[in-house]
Amino acid sequence: MARQLAFDLPVRPARGRAAFFVAPANDIAVAQIDGWRGWPEGKLALIGPEGSGKTHLAHVWAELSGAAVVYAADLPGADLPALAETGAVAVENAQCIGGNGPAEAALFHLHNLLRAGGGALLITARTPPRDWGLALPDLASRMQATASVHLNPPDDALLAAVLVKLFADRQIAVKPDLIGYLVGRIERSFGAAAETVAAIDREALATGRKPGIPLARTVLDKTGPEGR
CATH class of the missing domain: 1.10.8 (Helicase, Ruva Protein; domain 3)
Structure with a gap:
């Protein structure tokens, strides 16, 4: 059979809560997202492998809280005070910023702005903060002190x-x-x-x-x- 040209068309994943399947592998994480107003110090790290649902849950949380969603690597060019003014921010792929001085400094500044204003911070990453290779000691200590929840392998x-x-x-x-x-x-x-x-x-x-x-x-x- 002759093969046809296959084009990589954009995939539009469903991000709403109704499209997220709750199972034993992720029910604790879902409960934490639902109970976000009770996060210790208003922050949570959501840890899981690629494709485990971190981004989906970040968008579910954004719908619940009105949060802005931003990639950690884009923080150096972001208007951090404006982000903090939203009162809630989800920072995605935080494991990528280790050793990136401007990105580490920006996350540290955003963290402090949100804490000072009583805002909420959700951080998603593939690995725990201790494995990010953070060079900024103050950021490392704050990230490692952040409550975390893991998305487990699926049943x-x-x-x-x-x-x-x-x-x-x-x-x-x-x-x-x-x-x-x-x-x-x-x-x-x-x-x-x-x-x-x-x-x-x-x-x-x-x-x-x-x-x-x-x-x-x-x-x-x-x-x-x-x-x-």
Whole structure:
């Protein structure tokens, strides 16, 4: 079968609360987001691997609190007093700023502005603050003293829900048998789920085949599935 050109069209993930599946792997984190007004010192670090739902929960929290959402690496160019004036800020991908002097200084300043004004701060990162390689001692101490909650690896139910959502984000309707097939064969991680769905989408676009078990089998044969 002739392969067609496959274009990397933008994926528009659903960010609302209704699109977030609550399971034992993330229920504590969800409870912390819901109870954000009770965070110790008004701040929380949300830790989890890539694709685990940190950004989704950050946007859920933004809806609840009216928070601004900003990437940590963009803080040096941001209007920090204006951000702090919103009363709530979510800083994403904070693990990327270790050793970046201007970004570390900006996060430290934003942290202090929010604390002084009684605001709230949510920080998302793939790893705990102690592993960020922070060079600014005052920032390191404040981040390590921040209460944290972890998003754990998914169980089968959560992995299935994530797969359904990832396909839906790409406007692909799939049958339950495909989801069950994938859950039993891919690595139990959010990253593996995202990579698998993207690979199936690319293969479907390139070959004109409908996403289903036969196509998934072809993709997994190529990528080397992690049998479980």
